Amino acid sequence: MSPAQASSAQAVGAPALETVTPARSSWLGFGRLLRAEWTKIRSVQSTLWSLLAFVVVAIGFSTLVASVISHDWNTPGNHPNHLRLVTDPTAVIFGAGLGLGQLAICVLGAIVMTSEYTTGTIRASLLAVPTRIPMLSAKALVFAIIDFVVSAVTVFAVFFITTAILRSHVSITLGQPGVTRALIGAILYLTVLGLFAMSIGGLIRHTAGAIAIVIATVIVVPPLVGLIPGTIANHVHGYLPTVAGELAAQTSQQSGDVLSPWQGFGVFCLWTVVLLAAAGWLLVRRDA
Amino acid sequence: MAEAAGLIEAHELTKRFGDTLAVDHLSFTVEPGRVTGFLGPNGAGKSTTMRLICGLDRPQGGTATIGGLAYRQLVRPLRTVGALLEARSMHPGRSARNHLLFLAETQGFPARRVDEVLDLSGLRAVAGKRVGGFSLGMTQRLGIAAAMLGDPRVLLLDEPGNGLDPEGIRWVRNFMKQLAAEGRTVFVSSHLMSEMAVTADHLIVIGRGRLIAAASTQEFIQRSSERSVLVRTPDPARLGELIRGAGGTIQQEESPDGVASLVVTGLPAPRIGELAAAASVVLHELTPRLPSLEEAFMELTADSVEYGDRHVPASGDRHVPAGGDGRPGGRSAR
Numbered sequence: 001m002s003p004a005q006a007s008s009a010q011a012v013g014a015p016a017l018e019t020v021t022p023a024r025s026s027w028l029g030f031g032r033l034l035r036a037e038w039t040k041i042r043s044v045q046s047t048l049w050s051l052l053a054f055v056v057v058a059i060g061f062s063t064l065v066a067s068v069i070s071h072d073w074n075t076p077g078n079h080p081n082h083l084r085l086v087t088d089p090t091a092v093i094f095g096a097g098l099g100l101g102q103l104a105i106c107v108l109g110a111i112v113m114t115s116e117y118t119t120g121t122i123r124a125s126l127l128a129v130p131t132r133i134p135m136l137s138a139k140a141l142v143f144a145i146i147d148f149v150v151s152a153v154t155v156f157a158v159f160f161i162t163t164a165i166l167r168s169h170v171s172i173t174l175g176q177p178g179v180t181r182a183l184i185g186a187i188l189y190l191t192v193l194g195l196f197a198m199s200i201g202g203l204i205r206h207t208a209g210a211i212a213i214v215i216a217t218v219i220v221v222p223p224l225v226g227l228i229p230g231t232i233a234n235h236v237h238g239y240l241p242t243v244a245g246e247l248a249a250q251t252s253q254q255s256g257d258v259l260s261p262w263q264g265f266g267v268f269c270l271w272t273v274v275l276l277a278a279a280g281w282l283l284v285r286r287d288a
Numbered sequence: 289m290a291e292a293a294g295l296i297e298a299h300e301l302t303k304r305f306g307d308t309l310a311v312d313h314l315s316f317t318v319e320p321g322r323v324t325g326f327l328g329p330n331g332a333g334k335s336t337t338m339r340l341i342c343g344l345d346r347p348q349g350g351t352a353t354i355g356g357l358a359y360r361q362l363v364r365p366l367r368t369v370g371a372l373l374e375a376r377s378m379h380p381g382r383s384a385r386n387h388l389l390f391l392a393e394t395q396g397f398p399a400r401r402v403d404e405v406l407d408l409s410g411l412r413a414v415a416g417k418r419v420g421g422f423s424l425g426m427t428q429r430l431g432i433a434a435a436m437l438g439d440p441r442v443l444l445l446d447e448p449g450n451g452l453d454p455e456g457i458r459w460v461r462n463f464m465k466q467l468a469a470e471g472r473t474v475f476v477s478s479h480l481m482s483e484m485a486v487t488a489d490h491l492i493v494i495g496r497g498r499l500i501a502a503a504s505t506q507e508f509i510q511r512s513s514e515r516s517v518l519v520r521t522p523d524p525a526r527l528g529e530l531i532r533g534a535g536g537t538i539q540q541e542e543s544p545d546g547v548a549s550l551v552v553t554g555l556p557a558p559r560i561g562e563l564a565a566a567a568s569v570v571l572h573e574l575t576p577r578l579p580s581l582e583e584a585f586m587e588l589t590a591d592s593v594e595y596g597d598r599h600v601p602a603s604g605d606r607h608v609p610a611g612g613d614g615r616p617g618g619r620s621a622r
Contacts, residue, residue, distance in 0.1 A: 029396075036393035043386035044379055120377040123344060124387070124434060127371055128394040130343045130360040287345040 033129060033138035040121075041112065041142060050108035051150050054101045058154050059161065062097025066162035073169050082170070089172040090182035091250050093162045094155070098186060098249070101154070105147060105190055106218055109197025110210040112143050113279075117205040126288045136202065136280050143198060144191055151190035155183055178251030178261075185248030185261055189268065193218075196241060196272045202279030218242045234258065241271040293355040294320035294441045294473040296341060300350035303336050303497075310336045312497035313350065318475045318490075320441070323468045325488030325505070326477035329589050333497035334477040335373070338446050342371050354442055364395045370435030371444040375427045375451065380420025384411055384430050387419060392437055401437060409433035424451025432460070442473040449483060461487045481585045495589040509584050517557045520573035521564070524548035527571075530563045531555060547572055 041047050069085075069092075072078050084092050116122040129135040163172045174180045197214045204210040217240075225237045237243055238258025247257060247264030259267060296318035303311040311333045318324045328334050339345040341352040343359035351358065354369055362368050378387045388402040406412045409429040414422070419430065428451050435443060445464070449457045464487060468474045478484050484491065484505070491508045493501040501508060516539060521527045528538055528550065536555035541548060552560060557576045564571050 032393055032396045036390040039386060039390040039393055040379075040382075043383065043390070044381045046381065115379060119379040120374060121379050121382075121387075123373055123377040124391060125394075126344060127342055127369075127373075128366055128391050130362065130365055285346070287339070 037138045037142040054104035058097040058101030062158040065096040066165040106197040106214045109194040110201035113201030114207040147194035148191040151187045199275035199279045302349035320473040322489040323474045324490045325484035328494040366438035369442045370440035372431040385415040405433040445476040517552045518575040519550045
């Protein structure tokens with residue numbers, strides 16, 4: 001081109017972009033996308049508020065439930081909790097707080113994806129990454145890492161706070177069979193849950209719709225399916241995404257469970273992988 | 289090869305949304321080194337065409353390439369193409385700087401490049417503010433800053449003047465001319481003829497997703513309408529006779545200041561001058577008149593206005609100055 005081209009942008013007040021690292025390596029390229037997705041997710045307030053809601057609700061509600069159990073320890077009606085705390089302590093510890101707090105993860109997961117569409121950012125994103133799938137992969141990985149770290153902190157905090165509250169009645173330690181595995185399971189469950197919500201956000205593309213579907217899948221559908229009698233319904237219920245996934249947070253397989261903790265987690269991962277793949281497939285095919 | 293690097297080529301582009309054919313076998317070329325205006329009435333398919341070029345929409349048929357490559361094949365696309373599409377393509381809760389920063393990071397540009405384009409677009413002072421509080425004009429400037437991040441050789445700007453005040457419009461106009469003068473490809477859509485008349489060197493006019501004309505701005509004005517000649521003479525009767533005798537038509541006749549003015553079509557100005565000289569008729573003025581771009585545009589797109597108030601029957605054999613396709617049974621004017 002014309003020699004003027006080289007110093008071109010100077011004339012309009014913008015220094016020409018110096019040739020930056022002619023990075024051809026696709027790994028280096030993916031690293032750039034990870035940075036970009038990190039910038040995206042940290043630069044909007046919904047991320048902070050959702051994560052804060054998760055941590056506060058999870059820890060707060062767990063503390064409340066443990067305190068009530070502890071306070072009413074000698075009340076006759078409290079016996080089922082005693083039994084459960086012995087057979088599957090983490091299910092009791094996590095059941096309440098994480099069960100409620102996980103909804104914030106669901107909301108954040110959905111928003112991470114739908115906000116691209118509702119705000120129009122998707123156009124800027126895809127102009128920069130026209131092959132699209134690397135953008136989705138980077139977003140999923142960055143969100144999963146954030147989700148994992150925050151969940152790890154929260155799960156351990158919930159564990160130590162609640163066990164401290166219950167110490168005078170029952171001793172629960174990381175050394176007991178299945179307890180450490182259940183903690184890791186809970187962290188992984190919450191991580192995959194975020195990706196599960198994100199994939200639905202990618203499929204639905206509207207915030208309200210995506211959140212409604214995720215919440216329905218997580219807390220509305222399972223108890224309704226559970227109402228249907230019979231072994232077939234019982235198996236269907238057991239293979240529902242979060243019903244299966246939550247098993248990972250148990251110390252051991254309980255009598256009514258169709259799957260073992262890791263099997264359940266595997267089923268949940270399978271759901272998530274299939275939905276993410278569908279979201280990726282549609283991302284490439286649909287107009288942005 | 290270097291010349292082809294900034295070339296935009298659309299070949300038989302076709303995009304359908306449900307029953308609506310938004311872009312209909314559209315072919316054109318946009319060359320580097322000049323501002324190419326992309327004109328058409330609202331709903332003509334300008335934005336869709338730009339989205340097709342950028343790979344945001346998938347065409348049902350045809351191809352769009354930039355320097356011979358489809359947008360998706362560009363390794364670091366912002367290095368080659370800067371696009372300002374819809375103004376609101378940014379998260380309202382994110383600051384201007386962070387919007388530019390994540391875009392820069394996807395391409396591996398240094399963070400200081402963000403400051404450079406912030407300065408360029410005059411947004412440095414509000415860089416840390418959330419985009420949600422921006423006026424449309426500021427949003428537009430941010431979009432232009434984003435387009436300039438990669439110092440691209442091709443710029444696609446969809447209605448860049450939207451929401452800008454007169455000073456901002458002038459800034460964008462000079463900016464585009466400057467970029468074109470530097471050898472870049474500048475492809476800018478607009479429905480404002482007056483703006484394109486002073487900005488664009490070349491025009492691509494579409495209506496109902498189809499090419500109506502592709503020509504230089506000058507050529508466009510000259511070809512698109514029958515030219516008329518204004519003649520002023522103290523002897524209109526004699527001159528009128530001569531003109532009619534030579535095959536010309538007198539469109540109107542008036543004499544506001546005592547000297548009669550005739551608007552003549554069908555004869556070029558030199559021929560009228562010769563006729564008058566031969567018959568010794570005095571002429572006070574002999575001026576070839578060009579229609580304004582606005583008029584030319586209205587005439588060209590009259591029967592391709594999507595929501596126009598006039599319903600021209602689909603005659604199918606309307607003369608089009610350039611690039612008109614001869615395909616029979618084109619879509620009716622409905």
